[in-house]
Amino acid sequence: MALLNLQDWQRHRAEFERLGVALPSYDVNGARGAGRAQPEWIHLGAGNLFRAFHAQVADDLLASGLMARGIVAADLRSPRGVDEVWVPDGDDVLVVTMRPDGSQGLRVLGSVADALFANPARPSDWSRMRSYFESPELKLVTVTITEKGYATCGAEGKPLPDAADDMAGGPGAPKSAMGIVASLLHTRYEAGAAPIALVATDNFSQNGRRFRESVLTIARAWEAAGLVDEEFAAYAADESRVSFPWSMIDRIVPNPSPEVAEELAKRGFEGMGPREGLHLASFANTEEARYLVVEDSFPNGRPPLERAGVTMTDREHAERADTMKVTACLNPLHTALALFGCLLGYTRIWQEMGDGDLVALVRRLGYVEDLPVVVSPEVIDPHAFLDELLERRLPNRSLPDAPQRIASDTSQKMPIRFGHTIAAYRASAALEVGELAAIPLVVAAWLRYLVGVDDGGEPMVLSPDPMLDGLTATMASVSLGCADPAALHESVAPILSNDRIFGCDLYEAGLGGRVEGLLAEMLAGPGAVRATLERMVQTWS
Template sequence: MAAISLNDWRRHRAELEAEGAELPSYDIDAAKAAGRCQPEWIHLGAGNLFRAFHAIVADDLLGAGLMNRGIVAADLRSPRGVDEVWAPDGNDALVVTLRSDGTHGLRIVSSVADALFANPRRPDAWRRMHTYFESPELRLVTVSITEKGYATRGADGAPLPEVAADMASGPASPLCAMGIVASLLFARFEAGAPPLALVSTDNFSRNGQRFRDSVLEVVGAWVDAGLASRELLEYVSDEGRVSFPWTMVDRIVPNPSPEVVSSLLEKDFTGMGLREGLHLASFANTEEAHYLVIEDSFPNGRPALDEDGVILTDRDTAERADTMKVTACLNPLHTCLAVYGCLLGYDRIWKEMEDADLVALIRHLGYDEDLPVVVDPKVIDPHAFIEELLTKRLPNRSLPDAPQRIASDTSQKVSIRYGHTLNAYAKAGRDVSALTYIPLVIAGWLRYLLAVDDEGNEFVCSPDPLLDELQTNLADVKPGCTDAALVHEAVAPILSNVEIFDCNLYDLGLGEKIEGLFLEELAGTGAVRATIKKYL
């Protein structure tokens, strides 16, 4: 096959088809031109999940004749993805599906009409984004910016500095993600206030509610400061005009892998290398399994998402599906593998799934402690979901996912992945102190924060907005420590922090238990492994 780059793939259609690649079947130029003129769908957070999921849904709908204009992809924090990946590739992407049998599926996705850095630091793109938002033809905005993107307050409860600056300065030049969204809604309001759906597809429970609350917090501050009218607040507050549907999204999309780069080079693709310091490439690698459940609340209408496997339902069902995944059947198990994978020296999730101790640990965690308080959403069977995860998805040797990636931002995840389940036990009047595996994961996270693995080797913890604060708390605790009083002094501010866990773990009778498990894992070389074995 002749050398192929994404910006000229159409000249090589025959070779790609012979290679088995799936290619767009619609009029690409017409779809891109229509989307650039005015999209009906914008996505904020144009990263790997977007490439491997949302953009494919749009591509399918374009191919089926159920949409006739491409979508707009926007980044809010950095222009690098737009400048270094999307623009050079003509806003197309290659999606590599990593099958469990070791083969790779290739698909060219051309559904993105425009990719831009939607930030006041780039005035031309900012004005273009305003134009898109001002049009009544815009129907929905999907979002994937990770949990921390919705944050407005720190662990101390005070507004984060960028958020405080946005609240004080008004809609003109926002800095943070929620300020940017609020500013774009302000522009839409000023243009006649047409309805719109803002759809979070990030992995945390009640994502739509948190999205709405965060945007309203910024808008409310503007109104209180006289920087915007109360009518703006009424517009954004009215879910009949501006909705924030609740969702559940599930597709494992690791950062682009060097192994996949090598595979693509063997197939004569060019320009597929990883960009330094950027978790993006011209391709996204992903698994076969995928789920998307959305509350069917679209005040300005929507594309025929349900024609492409998206489950549209009511809010309660969407919440139950998300709660099933995020608090029980996937995310808690993933975080468990993340922290213990780093401590035990693993660099791939599939390798952990060949470790009998870790597999037993996440089975106990999922089946014994998570599932008992999960409500069946009916649209997806929880037991079938978790079994598919344990037997097919996580052991997939082709999937280059790393515990280090999943360990990112753990402080922003533990309230959902564990605090929610602990609160559910307490609400049901069940004995929280009898739990073993959730406390063991939390103890493992504390041990992980010391940045020393089970063999005594130092490692670098993954990025986390609270990492410096948490490591400062634990600064006097070292592997080999046996001082229970010192450990209590170090971890009590963490385990009692409701902002982190959505509960005070001491009030639930778990604080002391976690301290004890943490002490066991501090005992010396091999103590982490020994502690896991002890409780299986």
Template structure:
């Protein structure tokens, strides 16, 4: 065996809860190795078996869609292994084996392929083509499980070329092999500039404007103009080019081929989940680049503040037609909704600053001082425009595009 890959979602690597405390299952695994309760405990146990069989080298390749995935896998494995050594369950030599990159490596990767929940529409098409098993199971966590997947043709897989036991010619299958820094640059390009920020903008405005598919959203010229100005206008100028993927061409492909794909049943509601956790990376990194680079002024930004204002408006749970909707799951939803619970949508609301300040001053969501940058005032202004009654969200978007938008 040369390597093993993982696709278990980011939560599958976690040994800690929301308060950064080790979970009871993790603590149980750290006390013994024979009956692991966590994914990481089981993997550490298998690595120990490989170690005992001959200290054979192996690459442990995470292909889950989050930044620095190899590091998170490595840290989790080492956390358990260190506890085993301290508890005299295994020998120190095992830990030394794990931290020797010539024996065990944890390559970083960047993966990009839009893969929404299995769709009833796709199931119907497969049934018509003669597939017998297309039943979709619906879990209590509102995810769909099926014997098929629906995904797009376009895909990227970039992996750090660190395989101590060799590897097959993965590049022949379209995998890009490179160094760790380049993997991280490609990931940052996608997550902070060229895909994820645009996705979140569509998710927020799509929910407010009562859209239920991404492809329908990008058919709306106003929403398409929004993400063009967000991507080409505000993110591209400050993102680092990873060289292996051209950022401009990446956005070109996203806007012309990927997002308009009617066969990818993706929804703004799916993407809107956990937005409070996504803002620091999807918008905070670009804001940080504008603050740090003397060639730019953070006060030039218009569409990032517009999206954040729309998110604050989204938290109210009433769309642009003044109809109630259920915001997507978010660990901070209840806390954040309390700040906007009494907001009036008839244009009579005062004290916008007092309402939004607790949200915009939350460093967990906004790592930069939003009031010192001047962006908070823009967000408050846009938010006030969006609560002027029915249709105010769309009107605010159109006015912003008219005043600040460019034709890309």
């Protein structure tokens, strides 16, 4: 038989099943028609996490007869994902689950009813999205646009250019993600102000609070300028009508791997690989484990998400689950592996989990330094979560996740992933900041990473970071062989004392000098990063 395209599955079910692909068991065309006619669930940010997680939750509900309408997926910033992936693939997705034993689970999802570019730059799609928001039957909007997508202001507290234009221009032609959401909410308000839940499912703490504040910032600017009805901001701020549930989400979804595309080609598929210049393919590769904990605040009702593995709880426990993950039991370990992985020449996280020194580092970080300050979310056992991460998830040799990907935006992650634990130690009567050893080592590794030279002495490409230019300029005088403590202090002090980066001044916290010492040790010459890591691990034995 000829090579198969993803959208061939409905015409060639037997052939797909022969290849081991699980296919939708429900009436996909009917679900899509119902979803396009009157959606109850819209997702903004139709990237890999959505494709491998939210779309699968919806598919599970459709397969169980617990939901009848497909969901609408939209991109906000670029039409390329819609034009080059969603439309050619007929809105289908192939999820490739990478199991620790090396096997793969293949599953076609048919849960997306419509994919569009929800931006005024494409009037036809924008008009369609506005019509969806006018419907009182729309219940929830989930969002994955990365933490940066929720920003309305920069580090200096001034509005970002697109957000500033949106605040001045009103809801007619927004540019920023938050301006687009506020504009669509205004459309809903004008159509009768039906209730709705706007659910941030991006990976950062108190995401619902941040989402609400950003939308209200724009709504209130419009109200102050007389650009909208004065009751609109009150509607957006009324959580009995417009809720912003808090959530914790966790599923490792690397960018589509060329190796996975090659394996699919060997099975008989064509055209599945990553599109040039995009981190999207016809498939999404992911792990088995998945967690989504959501505050159960949905003023217009919701699908039975708990029947598809979503944990529904109150705000306190959703926040505890997120805090457990992002400050202790996953994200700090990921950052530690990312920084050392880049410095030591690793290109996959699973490779690092075969390195005894790095395993000792993340075990020390997770079990010894982070767990003592975790408040249990009760809906998840923190120790069991950490066990699963270290024993099954991170060592998964099938999962093509790269330290270089995780090293992106490290400056934005430091206050949550490490500053939170430092603050908890400082506030505790039972714990001493001086007991922390892994955290200052990781901070020192970050500074060593910013030098832009790996442990072999070779130039290293640094991952994107909104503060990268300023940080590298501050570190410009630091190089391998830097032996003058005073000169080193002068270079790194502006970073280590910056409470916006760490949530505190690390010198006042009693850690700045220790970080400087570890950095100096790592700068001694080629191989010094490994030598410092080995020495520290020996002290923990």
